[in-house]
Amino acid sequence: MPAKQRKIALMGFRSVGKSSLTIQFVENQFVDSYDPTIENTFQKTVKIDGQEFVLQLVDTAGQDEYSILPQSYYMNIDGYILVYSVNSQKSFEVVQFVYDKLLDMKGNIGSIPVVLVGNKCDLGFEREVPVEAGKKMAEKWKVPFLEASAKENQSASKVFEQIVNTIERASGNVPEKNGCILS
Ligand SMILES: Nc1nc2c(ncn2[C@@H]2O[C@H](COP(=O)(O)OP(=O)(O)OP(=O)(O)O)[C@@H](O)[C@H]2O)c(=O)[nH]1
Numbered sequence: 001m002p003a004k005q006r007k008i009a010l011m012g013f014r015s016v017g018k019s020s021l022t023i024q025f026v027e028n029q030f031v032d033s034y035d036p037t038i039e040n041t042f043q044k045t046v047k048i049d050g051q052e053f054v055l056q057l058v059d060t061a062g063q064d065e066y067s068i069l070p071q072s073y074y075m076n077i078d079g080y081i082l083v084y085s086v087n088s089q090k091s092f093e094v095v096q097f098v099y100d101k102l103l104d105m106k107g108n109i110g111s112i113p114v115v116l117v118g119n120k121c122d123l124g125f126e127r128e129v130p131v132e133a134g135k136k137m138a139e140k141w142k143v144p145f146l147e148a149s150a151k152e153n154q155s156a157s158k159v160f161e162q163i164v165n166t167i168e169r170a171s172g173n174v175p176e177k178n179g180c181i182l183s
Helices: 018-027 089-106 131-141 156-170
Strands: 004-011 039-048 051-060 079-085 114-119 145-147
Touching: 004 018, 004 156, 018 039, 018 051, 018 079, 018 114, 018 156, 039 156, 051 156, 079 089, 079 156, 089 114, 089 131, 114 131, 114 156, 131 145, 145 156
Parallel strands: 004 051, 004 079, 079 114, 114 145
Antiparallel strands: 039 051
């Protein structure tokens, strides 16, 4: 089967680790320094369940509750990875704001593939967002949820596999599976 092209946007508050998750997945490395993103696109080819996918990953500039999302974030994007960091309640609020914006713009979010990610789960001692809060939000949205750590390379590649599977399910290419993945 020919490779499928999929375009995925990572969105969420500043400094939650959108770039770090992407770089961990694409280049298998973690960069400790913080360099705010304007917008970057990465590409990686992966094989999932025997199917090759060419993933274009749009690492967006961080949003906040005042952001006006550019049209390009709504057009030609197959799925969204919405990222907050578990040590920032504010970032959890921003991810809800972003979801609502997407819902407004896209109409029926039920048909928009989304994965919710609580990053920086290695910072348990600074935790402001309980696992249950992330789980509950994802259940409300009916989307998969994972906690991850770009730093410790926990679930970074799972996040991307999960969004690809969610996109495939939404387009009717994979049988429906129950529940959320939490790790
Ligand atoms: N402890 C810890 N730090 C992390 C993790 N992921 C990212 N960071 C750090 O958090 C800071 C911000 O990470 P970025 O990946 O640049 O965050 P971003 O969401 O792309 O930020 P913007 O470009 O502003 O949107 C950097 O100093 C990273 O090293 C993680 O899983 N654990």
